[in-house]
Amino acid sequence: xxCALLAKLKIQRGGRYERFEVPFEAGxxxxxxxxxxRVHVDPxxxxxxxxxxxxxxxxCMIQVDGKTVYACTTRLLDGExxxxxxxxxxxxxxxxxxIAPPDER
Amino acid sequence: MNAALAAASAGARVLxxxxxxxxxxxxxxxxxxxxxxxxGEEEPxxxxxxxxxxLKAGRGLCDAALAQLLCEExxxxxxxxxxxxxxxxxxxxxxxxxxxxxxxxxxxVYVDFLSTGPAVSKTLxxxxxxxxxxxxxxxxxxxxLAVQDGVCVGAHAVHTATGEAVxxxxxxxxxxxxxxxRLYARNSASINMGGDGYALALRAGAELIDxxxxxxxxxxxxxxRLVGMDPIMWDPFRYKLGGRLLNSEMREFLPEQGRYxxxxxxxxxxxxxEVSAGRGSPHGGAWLSxxxxxxxxxxxxxxxxxxxxxxxxxxxxxxxxxxxPIAHYHMGGIRTDADMRTGVPHLFAAGEAVGGANGxxxxxxxxxxxxxVFGRRAGRRAAALAAKTPMPAARxxxxxxxxxxxxxxxxxxxxxxxxxEHVGPLxxxxxxxxxxxxxAQLRAFELPPPAGGLDPVWVDxxxxxxxxxxxxxxxxxxxxxxxxxxxxxxxxxxxTSDAWQRHQVLTLGGDGxxxxx
Numbered sequence: 001x002x003c004a005l006l007a008k009l010k011i012q013r014g015g016r017y018e019r020f021e022v023p024f025e026a027g028x029x030x031x032x033x034x035x036x037x038r039v040h041v042d043p044x045x046x047x048x049x050x051x052x053x054x055x056x057x058x059x060c061m062i063q064v065d066g067k068t069v070y071a072c073t074t075r076l077l078d079g080e081x082x083x084x085x086x087x088x089x090x091x092x093x094x095x096x097x098x099i100a101p102p103d104e105r
Numbered sequence: 106m107n108a109a110l111a112a113a114s115a116g117a118r119v120l121x122x123x124x125x126x127x128x129x130x131x132x133x134x135x136x137x138x139x140x141x142x143x144x145g146e147e148e149p150x151x152x153x154x155x156x157x158x159x160l161k162a163g164r165g166l167c168d169a170a171l172a173q174l175l176c177e178e179x180x181x182x183x184x185x186x187x188x189x190x191x192x193x194x195x196x197x198x199x200x201x202x203x204x205x206x207x208x209x210x211x212x213x214v215y216v217d218f219l220s221t222g223p224a225v226s227k228t229l230x231x232x233x234x235x236x237x238x239x240x241x242x243x244x245x246x247x248x249x250l251a252v253q254d255g256v257c258v259g260a261h262a263v264h265t266a267t268g269e270a271v272x273x274x275x276x277x278x279x280x281x282x283x284x285x286x287r288l289y290a291r292n293s294a295s296i297n298m299g300g301d302g303y304a305l306a307l308r309a310g311a312e313l314i315d316x317x318x319x320x321x322x323x324x325x326x327x328x329x330r331l332v333g334m335d336p337i338m339w340d341p342f343r344y345k346l347g348g349r350l351l352n353s354e355m356r357e358f359l360p361e362q363g364r365y366x367x368x369x370x371x372x373x374x375x376x377x378x379e380v381s382a383g384r385g386s387p388h389g390g391a392w393l394s395x396x397x398x399x400x401x402x403x404x405x406x407x408x409x410x411x412x413x414x415x416x417x418x419x420x421x422x423x424x425x426x427x428x429x430p431i432a433h434y435h436m437g438g439i440r441t442d443a444d445m446r447t448g449v450p451h452l453f454a455a456g457e458a459v460g461g462a463n464g465x466x467x468x469x470x471x472x473x474x475x476x477x478v479f480g481r482r483a484g485r486r487a488a489a490l491a492a493k494t495p496m497p498a499a500r501x502x503x504x505x506x507x508x509x510x511x512x513x514x515x516x517x518x519x520x521x522x523x524x525x526e527h528v529g530p531l532x533x534x535x536x537x538x539x540x541x542x543x544x545a546q547l548r549a550f551e552l553p554p555p556a557g558g559l560d561p562v563w564v565d566x567x568x569x570x571x572x573x574x575x576x577x578x579x580x581x582x583x584x585x586x587x588x589x590x591x592x593x594x595x596x597x598x599x600x601t602s603d604a605w606q607r608h609q610v611l612t613l614g615g616d617g618x619x620x621x622x
Contacts, residue, residue, distance in 0.1 A: 025330070026330070027329060027330030027331075027332070027417075028330060029332050038514045038561070038565075039512070039514045039515045039518050040515070043512045043513060043514040043515070043561060043562045043565060044560075044561055044562050045561065046559050046561045047561075048125065049296060050125050050126070050129055050130030050131075050295045050296050050297060051130065051134065051135055051295045051296075051335075052294075052295065052296060053332065053333075053334070053335070053336065054135055054333070054334060054335035054336075055332075055333040055334070056134045056135050056222070056223055056335065057125075057126070057129040057130050057134060057295065058129065059125060059126055059129055059130070070333075072332065072333065073332050073333040075332070092266050092558075092559050093558060093559040093561075096266075096559060098266070099126070100126050100127075100243045100244065103234075103241065104126070104127050104241045104242065104243045105242065105243065105244070
């Protein structure tokens with residue numbers, strides 16, 4: 001713990017990518033990193049999540065380096081990671097997509 | 106969801122609104138442990154015994170009518186969930202019940218493995234999908250209740266995905282938004298547990314009760330970093346396997362002898378006392394060891410969970426883990442009668458949003474029971490009232506504020522740190538007064554109109570507005586109660602006082618939050 005690791009997150013926001021550098025401790029997750037960005041750098045970054053850590057709500061699905069994952073269970077890496085919204089869902093903003101069943105909108 | 110089901114089966118047309126996805130967030134889905142009800146499958150039981158344990162745990166402060174409702178109707182609701190296919194764990198042809206701290210016998214049902222809450226949520230989600238009278242709408246954030254001549258006539262909401270304001274007209278309204286544990290830096294909460302329902306009810310003119318009683322769960326996971334698991338996961342481990350709580354000297358400091366018997370509030374204070382005496386674990390908690398268990402015992406008790414731990418690099422046969430108290434549940438909430446009616450006509454409450462049933466300390470296993478029982482009662486009573494009420498006109502909301510200058514996500518983190526430090530399990534006058542001063546600064550804004558499209562900054566401002574108001578309620582009630590009882594411990598007043606065996610009631614007036622009692 002406590003070692004100075006740095007994740008370089010390349011986040012798709014609309015038609016472009018923005019880069020953020022996120023300091024983290026070993027074991028922290030992509031969702032931890034996104035929440036860190038919202039608190040320390042840019043609160044306008046949009047991400048959907050509910051349960052934060054338990055992987056109970058299943059709301060935080062995004063693409064990391066081209067693979068569909070839960071942000072809350074994917075570990076941050078000491079290096080570059082590309083974050084994108086789900087490609088097969090309607091984009092709402094940044095990493096948030098329309099994932100509700102059609103009869104719940 | 107149980108309120109919606111009860112209202113629909115009583116003949117009402119129901120609109121079920123959630124600020125994110127329906128039935129995904131909230132507290133129920135997070136509950137990995139057990140549900141208490143006197144169904145008597147494991148050994149003979151009666152709801153009056155469950156009530157006696159609930160009242161005892163509540164330290165003389167339970168609302169007797171609400172506590173009785175919880176215990177008396179709990180068994181019916183548990184059986185109803187069984188019929189809906191929730192999958193309570195069974196052995197030898199009957200529902201399995203385990204012993205949990207504070208209960209006089211084996212009373213708590215569960216779903217393996219660590220799946221109680223997700224199974225309850227999933228079962229209810231499937232039911233509400235099946236019932237045509239329930240219209241479900243997600244991404245709809247209720248900003249305020251609509252009140253006309255003192256009567257609740259619906260709600261003002263914002264569709265977060267588009268930023269569009271939505272007016273909802275309703276003959277009867279049920280608040281079932283859960284508790285406030287997100288107010289604390291260390292919590293087991295979903296993001297929507299920021300006390301929304303308390304703030305809505307308070308601003309609509311309802312009373313809140315027992316707001317000073319925040320339950321800390323003594324053994325929340327602290328270290329090493331664990332992902333994809335709920336921080337309260339060690340509770341079922343302790344039910345099944347005992348486990349030993351150790352300080353930095355690797356000495357047991359609770360009179361347990363490896364059994365899980367000490368109530369939550371007492372365990373919380375014992376851990377914090379060890380930490381403040383310099384005998385805490387490296388991250389500021391206590392060690393929890395299952396090293397007395399063999400690999401095969403662990404495997405048979407928790408199956409796939411052992412693999413999830415292994416993926417996190419944890420082998421319980423070789424190492425203890427670190428735990429610490431985390432905000433887990435709120436005993437206080439909206440004041441209702443046993444028909445779940447608030448002080449505002451046509452406004453009901455259900456679940457953790459209701460205050461009073463659990464007094465100063467909640468008995469473990471009572472949270473999902475109360476969610477089911479109070480939901481069912483509120484749904485039935487709201488449906489009956491709606492049947493004889495004409496549909497009110499929808500009313501538009503007014504937003505008077507201007508856009509934020511500071512980062513509200515950072516202000517929320519500041520509020521959480523403040524609440525944890527000064528309004529946590531151990532409280533002092535100086536700390537509470539300091540918290541009040543800082544909360545006043547955080548509360549000093551009005552909500553602006555939402556911008557077009559999804560606006561996370563506006564959503565944070567909305568949350569900050571409610572969290573700061575509710576944080577002030579907890580702090581003011583804690584400052585006024587000059588004794589220690591259950592989840593409320595004042596360092597200057599360590600004794601429980603007979604004169605304080607009473608509720609405090611909070612209201613919101615033109616001059617701010619008022620505490621009476």
